[in-house]
Amino acid sequence: MRVLMASVVTAIFAIGVAAKPKDEAPQYKTAEAKHFTTAEGVELSPAFVDYFYAELRAELTKAKLANEVIGEGEAVDDADAPKSLVVSGTISEYKKGNVVKSALIGFGAGFKSLKMDADVVRRSDQQNLCTLHVHVKVDPRWNEKIMAKGAAREMVKEMKKVLTEGMKPA
Amino acid sequence: MSSYWRAKTPVFLRCTLLQPVLFIVAVLTLLASLRAKADEPKPKPENTISIQLGEPIPPQRFEHPPKFWIADVTDRSGSPQPMLVMKERGGLFLDKQPTVILKEAIEQSLKAADLLASDQGSADLVLRLYLFHFGLASGSGLDFFGKVEFSTIVKNAKTRESQEVKAVGTSIASGAFRKKNMQKNVEEDIEAALRDATRNFLRGTQLKEAVTALLKGADGTPAAAPGGGTSPKPTSN
Numbered sequence: 496m497r498v499l500m501a502s503v504v505t506a507i508f509a510i511g512v513a514a515k516p517k518d519e520a521p522q523y524k525t526a527e528a529k530h531f532t533t534a535e536g537v538e539l540s541p542a543f544v545d546y547f548y549a550e551l552r553a554e555l556t557k558a559k560l561a562n563e564v565i566g567e568g569e570a571v572d573d574a575d576a577p578k579s580l581v582v583s584g585t586i587s588e589y590k591k592g593n594v595v596k597s598a599l600i601g602f603g604a605g606f607k608s609l610k611m612d613a614d615v616v617r618r619s620d621q622q623n624l625c626t627l628h629v630h631v632k633v634d635p636r637w638n639e640k641i642m643a644k645g646a647a648r649e650m651v652k653e654m655k656k657v658l659t660e661g662m663k664p665a
Numbered sequence: 666m667s668s669y670w671r672a673k674t675p676v677f678l679r680c681t682l683l684q685p686v687l688f689i690v691a692v693l694t695l696l697a698s699l700r701a702k703a704d705e706p707k708p709k710p711e712n713t714i715s716i717q718l719g720e721p722i723p724p725q726r727f728e729h730p731p732k733f734w735i736a737d738v739t740d741r742s743g744s745p746q747p748m749l750v751m752k753e754r755g756g757l758f759l760d761k762q763p764t765v766i767l768k769e770a771i772e773q774s775l776k777a778a779d780l781l782a783s784d785q786g787s788a789d790l791v792l793r794l795y796l797f798h799f800g801l802a803s804g805s806g807l808d809f810f811g812k813v814e815f816s817t818i819v820k821n822a823k824t825r826e827s828q829e830v831k832a833v834g835t836s837i838a839s840g841a842f843r844k845k846n847m848q849k850n851v852e853e854d855i856e857a858a859l860r861d862a863t864r865n866f867l868r869g870t871q872l873k874e875a876v877t878a879l880l881k882g883a884d885g886t887p888a889a890a891p892g893g894g895t896s897p898k899p900t901s902n
Contacts, residue, residue, distance in 0.1 A: 549835035
């Protein structure tokens with residue numbers, strides 16, 4: 496009985512270890528995030544753009560998409576350029592939201608809304624690797640920086656998904 | 666009511682009643698002002714952090730490596746207390762002026778790469794730094810947002826031509842409830858932002874272009890875009 500129990504426990508452990516995803520090496524050497532520009536009519540403070548830039552870099556580092564996440568305008572070795580990404584984009588729409596509407600109606604009504612478009616290009620030849628559209632909605636009572644956090648997370652998640660699929664052989 | 670009180674109460678009694686009231690109001694005002702003064706955080710060893718670069722940042726490779734010299738660092742943050750990082754929770758202070766920390770960080774990295782001149786006279790390019798932000802910036806409230814932003818006037822010592830190079834470093838660290846953890850996280854956060862800003866400056870394409878243009882100017886060819894040596898204005902925060 497003890498032997499049986501021990502073998503069952505060992506088997507479960509072995510399955511668990513096998514199921515754990517392996518730490519894959521990052522696909523790219525460097526990733527550079529640029530400050531996003533704001534479209535005309537978007538009423539967001541420059542502090543928001545700064546914070547979003549920092550969050551985007553933090554998320555890119557966490558996602559392990561590249562060996563190194565570099566700052567805006569940093570030089571990259573020519574040898575590394577074909578395996579380097581540049582992320583730039585525009586905040587296309589921002590709606591402030593309405594607290595009263597959100598409290599009275601609920602179900603997402605009156606939420607703050609943010610729409611962004613991002614382009615991921617290869618550094619060496621400026622070839623577009625993917626174009627992303629992110630739409631984030633948050634409670635109007637929340638700080639706009641929390642919205643930046645959510646948007647950065649969503650963007651990197653989408654980016655990783657698209658780039659990983661793109662790297663797979665057809 | 667007041668006219669009735671005035672009519673019924675003699676003048677001498679009115680004065681004797683008013684005086685203690687005025688005295689109490691004065692005492693309370695004094696106490697409130699003293700308390701407000703006591704709430705102002707003061708630097709103590711337990712609420713002071715030390716920011717260091719750690720390992721020097723290797724600068725980019727230049728075609729003709731110049732010798733740099735940091736002439737001075739000017740604080741343009743506009744903060745009345747540049748060493749105060751955080752006012753809440755008893756305050757958090759830096760052990761040195763931000764300008765000193767930044768100067769040391771850049772000098773350390775230039776020296777490690779043998780790009781630092783021994784004195785201003787022997788330098789090819791003289792750097793004047795203008796610090797716009799050092800420390801924490803407004804974040805989401807759930808974390809700490811560290812930011813170091815500065816601008817540099819790179820000046821050719823011989824031709825007197827100059828160019829501006831901007832650098833910014835950011836870092837986001839997780840928030841903390843315990844004061845000890847908070848201090849640790851803030852220290853790491855600002856150190857990471859300082860490293861990032863130093864790297865952004867030393868490995869930036871702006872510096873490369875400035876060095877190329879200014880040294881080209883020294884060879885006899887005119888520089889690409891001389892900056893004129895005026896102090897830069899802070900960028901939008």
